[in-house]
Amino acid sequence: MARVRITQVRSTIDRPQTQKNAIKSLGLGKINRSVELEYNDSLKGALTKVQHLVKVEEI
Template sequence: MGRVKITQVRSIIKRPKTQKLAIQSLGLGKINRSVSLEYNDAIGGIIRKVQHLITVEEI
């Protein structure tokens, strides 16, 4: 897949600790913050865990 742009679109307030840690591991933490990461299986698993809080675009 290559690189993906991940943008946080929803808050992590009142979310389980595992979801908060997943957002932090992606390098996010505030709404509308974006990061560009190389897609691999580990990143894919984190994305699936918090897919309701983020948007993912292929670069």
């Protein structure tokens, strides 16, 4: 599987709780924080919920 770098670029203030939970499950929580993860189906689902809050780059 491919590895991706996920960077949070927008705040979770005034967002639904499901989006806040998705950001937390990705290991993010503050703007400009990045994580590198293996791209799989569960990650794809979390990214779909918060695609407007994060930037995804393939490594």
